[in-house]
Amino acid sequence: MFEHKPRPEWIATEEFLSSAVVHPDAAVQQAIRAAAEAGMPPIEVAPNAGKLLKLLVQLSGAHRILEIGTLAGYSTIWMGRGLPRSGTLVTCEYLPQHAEVAWANIDAAGLGERVEIRLGPALDTLAALEEEEREPFDFIFIDADKQNNSRYLDWAVKLGRPGAVVVLDNTIWEGAVLDPDIDPVNAPGIIDALKLLGDHPRLDATVIQTVGSKGWDGFALARILPQQQ
Ligand SMILES: C[S@@+](CC[C@H](N)C(=O)[O-])C[C@H]1O[C@@H](n2cnc3c(N)ncnc32)[C@H](O)[C@@H]1O
Numbered sequence: 011m012f013e014h015k016p017r018p019e020w021i022a023t024e025e026f027l028s029s030a031v032v033h034p035d036a037a038v039q040q041a042i043r044a045a046a047e048a049g050m051p052p053i054e055v056a057p058n059a060g061k062l063l064k065l066l067v068q069l070s071g072a073h074r075i076l077e078i079g080t081l082a083g084y085s086t087i088w089m090g091r092g093l094p095r096s097g098t099l100v101t102c103e104y105l106p107q108h109a110e111v112a113w114a115n116i117d118a119a120g121l122g123e124r125v126e127i128r129l130g131p132a133l134d135t136l137a138a139l140e141e142e143e144r145e146p147f148d149f150i151f152i153d154a155d156k157q158n159n160s161r162y163l164d165w166a167v168k169l170g171r172p173g174a175v176v177v178l179d180n181t182i183w184e185g186a187v188l189d190p191d192i193d194p195v196n197a198p199g200i201i202d203a204l205k206l207l208g209d210h211p212r213l214d215a216t217v218i219q220t221v222g223s224k225g226w227d228g229f230a231l232a233r234i235l236p237q238q239q
């Protein structure tokens with residue numbers, strides 16, 4: 011099975027940055043502990059990435075967030091911390107046991123009234139959200155099954171407003187983006203989505219490589235462009 015390989019000095023540096031600069035609050039720290047106690051895999055974003063998501067939500071003035079991939083609600087809570095009081099967040103998760111732990115964490119973080127966890131395969135949930143004719147989302151965070159990354163990007167463009175921010179997690183995957191044999195299961199979806207980000211007429215994007223407790227990875231940041239007449 012594919013494994014991320016963080017170097018000890020990357021982990022130590024991240025711990026220093028986290029305590030010196032990032033300052034995760036008690037609820038986000040508790041969310042990590044609850045996930046570990048429930049035996050969930052430690053595949054949430056790193057604390058500095060969680061704080062980046064919160065800052066991006068605030069900098070973009072987002073009111074409506076869509077998240078694809080909840081796990082224990084760690085990134086959900088970080089993004090929720092960036093929302094104004096009237097803001098809302100919909101997060102998609104298909105494993106009931108993950109949703110249950112996430113719900114407890116989100117509620118304990120004081121975000122229970124503003125966050126909705128939608129249980130089921132995300133592609134079904136996204137189609138349902140379209141049918142519900144909700145107001146478009148301002149901020150979309152994609153962090154679920156990598157095979158569906160391109161489909162999630164297409165949905166982000168459909169469900170997001172022009173000007174909305176899209177963040178796509180895990181874009182380097184220990185270099186699998188150059189050498190798909192590193193992880194033949196996930197690499198093709200990651201690579202296809204990067205190509206789509208570069209070519210999509212409604213997306214303007216960049217990609218940042220990162221190292222840290224999650225190994226050598228990265229994320230893409232994109233803006234949804236207005237539809238050309
Ligand atoms: C990487 S984790 C999410 C981490 C979370 N965003 C964070 O940083 O705290 C991916 C999650 O997506 C869920 N997932 C995977 N495939 C899915 C699908 N097709 N539909 C909905 N959820 C899915 C997994 O069960 C897992 O909980």
Ligand SMILES: [Mg+2]
Nearest residue numbers: 055153179180
């Ligand atoms: Mg991720």
